[in-house]
Amino acid sequence: MKGLSDVYLQQLKTSLAAMLQYRASLVIWLIGNILEPLIYLVVWSTVSRSSGGSVGGFAEKDFAAYYIALLLVNQVTYTWVMYEFDYRVRQGTFSSALLHPVHPIHSDIADNISSKVVSFPFVLAAAAALSAIFHPAFRTTAVTVAFFIPALALAFLVRFLVEWTAALAAFWTTRVNAINQIYFISALFLSGQIAPLSLLPPPLRVVAMFLPFRWTIGFPIELILGRLTRAQILTGLAVQVVWLLAALALLRILWRASVRKYSAVGA
Amino acid sequence: MRFLKLWLVYLRVGVMGEVAYRANFLLHLLESALELGTALAGLAIIFSHTATLGGWRPDELVALVGVYFLVGGVIGLVIQPSMEQLTEAVHDGTLDFTLTKPEDAQLLVSVWRVEIWKLTDVLMGFVVIVISLARLGERVGIREAAAFAAAILAGGVIVYSFWMILATSAFWLVRVENILVIFQSVYEAGRWPVSIYPGWLRFALRFLVPVAFAITVPAQALAGRLTWQALLGAVLFAAALFTAARVIWRMGIRHYSGASS
Numbered sequence: 001m002k003g004l005s006d007v008y009l010q011q012l013k014t015s016l017a018a019m020l021q022y023r024a025s026l027v028i029w030l031i032g033n034i035l036e037p038l039i040y041l042v043v044w045s046t047v048s049r050s051s052g053g054s055v056g057g058f059a060e061k062d063f064a065a066y067y068i069a070l071l072l073v074n075q076v077t078y079t080w081v082m083y084e085f086d087y088r089v090r091q092g093t094f095s096s097a098l099l100h101p102v103h104p105i106h107s108d109i110a111d112n113i114s115s116k117v118v119s120f121p122f123v124l125a126a127a128a129a130l131s132a133i134f135h136p137a138f139r140t141t142a143v144t145v146a147f148f149i150p151a152l153a154l155a156f157l158v159r160f161l162v163e164w165t166a167a168l169a170a171f172w173t174t175r176v177n178a179i180n181q182i183y184f185i186s187a188l189f190l191s192g193q194i195a196p197l198s199l200l201p202p203p204l205r206v207v208a209m210f211l212p213f214r215w216t217i218g219f220p221i222e223l224i225l226g227r228l229t230r231a232q233i234l235t236g237l238a239v240q241v242v243w244l245l246a247a248l249a250l251l252r253i254l255w256r257a258s259v260r261k262y263s264a265v266g267a
Numbered sequence: 268m269r270f271l272k273l274w275l276v277y278l279r280v281g282v283m284g285e286v287a288y289r290a291n292f293l294l295h296l297l298e299s300a301l302e303l304g305t306a307l308a309g310l311a312i313i314f315s316h317t318a319t320l321g322g323w324r325p326d327e328l329v330a331l332v333g334v335y336f337l338v339g340g341v342i343g344l345v346i347q348p349s350m351e352q353l354t355e356a357v358h359d360g361t362l363d364f365t366l367t368k369p370e371d372a373q374l375l376v377s378v379w380r381v382e383i384w385k386l387t388d389v390l391m392g393f394v395v396i397v398i399s400l401a402r403l404g405e406r407v408g409i410r411e412a413a414a415f416a417a418a419i420l421a422g423g424v425i426v427y428s429f430w431m432i433l434a435t436s437a438f439w440l441v442r443v444e445n446i447l448v449i450f451q452s453v454y455e456a457g458r459w460p461v462s463i464y465p466g467w468l469r470f471a472l473r474f475l476v477p478v479a480f481a482i483t484v485p486a487q488a489l490a491g492r493l494t495w496q497a498l499l500g501a502v503l504f505a506a507a508l509f510t511a512a513r514v515i516w517r518m519g520i521r522h523y524s525g526a527s528s
Binding site for chain 1: 304
């Protein structure tokens with residue numbers, strides 16, 4: 001265990017240094033991540049205004065709260081491994097990582113966390129600015145916060161493991177772009193990004209219950225907004241734990257098979 | 268017409284470079300179709316809760332999505348790749364060769380790389396516009412069509428000039444390719460009519476990153492809700508920005524001294 005914590009510490013240091021070196025990419029990333037929830041916030045606020053102030057239980061202020069919470073939850077759970085794996089396998093940079101004595105997922109987790117440490121103050125500032133503009137209605141209590149923290153941690157782990165596992169597709173085909181696109185479109189609709197899940201048509205809502213997307217974004221948001229009953233919260237946490245275990249198992253199996261399959265395409 | 272001939276040469280080069288990978292065409296078609304499907308499904312969800320969005324009816328917003336794809340396709344087809352190549356050429360000094368050519372250098376660098384697969388987006392956008400026109404029916408007459416042609420031309424010139432100015436700043440600044448990426452991420456905001464955004468954002472989308480002129484204004488023309496004053500404003504803005512791009516390019520060329528050998 002001592003060895004692993006050393007790995008994390010060292011990786012945190014290197015990624016922090018790299019992050020501060022490439023500040024411009026940080027700014028680009030921030031603009032993209034802030035703009036998207038802002039667009040949907042505006043769209044749904046417009047819809048709610050033209051429907052007499054409320055759509056499906058969401059008034060304008062509720063949409064503001066929903067999408068500001070989405071900005072923060074997405075900031076915590078976001079990963080970019082699916083883009084990076086394609087590059088890694090094609091360019092062959094993964095070859096050396098495979099020789100390391102520790103599982104490469106650890107350096108990815110450390111990398112992910114350190115980048116979020118750097119960007120978090122900016123996202124928080126953006127959330128504060130959006131709050132000043134759109135006056136969100138948060139109905140957050142101490143109890144919801146107490147449930148929110150484990151829900152958010154689980155959401156991060158589930159999303160990271162699921163996307164890391166999905167990224168392994170790069171080992172099997174050099175054309176992962178289409179696969180990634182299908183994944184991101186599913187996430188857009190089923191995680192609660194394009195609209196709060198309760199506004200989706202019923203069939204989609206049912207599908208969302210059985211896929212991981214909702215549990216990585218929509219669930220923690222609804223929780224912190226105080227839109228869930230105690231029973232729904234407990235069920236949600238249980239579903240998250242089930243997904244965590246399932247993702248871990250799947251990752252183990254697919255990782256072994258993928259490494260055996262590995263061949264770098266680039267030089 | 269010299270411009271068109273020149274561009275066809277570059278287009279041919281682009282096609283020759285890519286025909287070896289024909290399977291890519293299907294893949295890109297699939298990606299475009301998925302993206303379009305996503306946009307339309309998003310509209311379907313929104314319009315299941317409301318009849319109009321900021322005064323826009325469903326068919327009109329579909330037309331806007333078509334314009335979004337058409338303009339985005341043209342940007343991806345020639346503007347973005349050419350401008351990225353320009354910033355690279357300034358960095359590594361290969362622009363020297365271009366400057367010695369007998370053709371106008373700005374013209375050359377504006378079209379010198381073609382990403383032919385983006386034709387799928389252009390095609391898709393065109394089809395969507397035609398379909399939405401059919402659904403909008405007789406409300407689109409000659410006047411609307413002419414206004415649309417003028418508006419989309421002005422929008423195209425504005426977007427081109429904007430990219431040109433940004434890419435030209437590579438003569439003075441070192442890392443402009445990042446700014447170019449920012450445009451791509453802000454472009455997404457243009458998938459919705461800019462009138463729904465709060466004032467400060469609307470201003471930014473008109474003048475800082477002019478996606479409003481490229482997408483909302485032409486779509487307004489199709490929907491028959493574009494005033495002639497607004498159209499005139501777009502045309503004048505296009506002329507001003509185009510001139511500015513030309514002037515800045517000239518200054519950049521004078522400033523340029525091959526950075527590397």
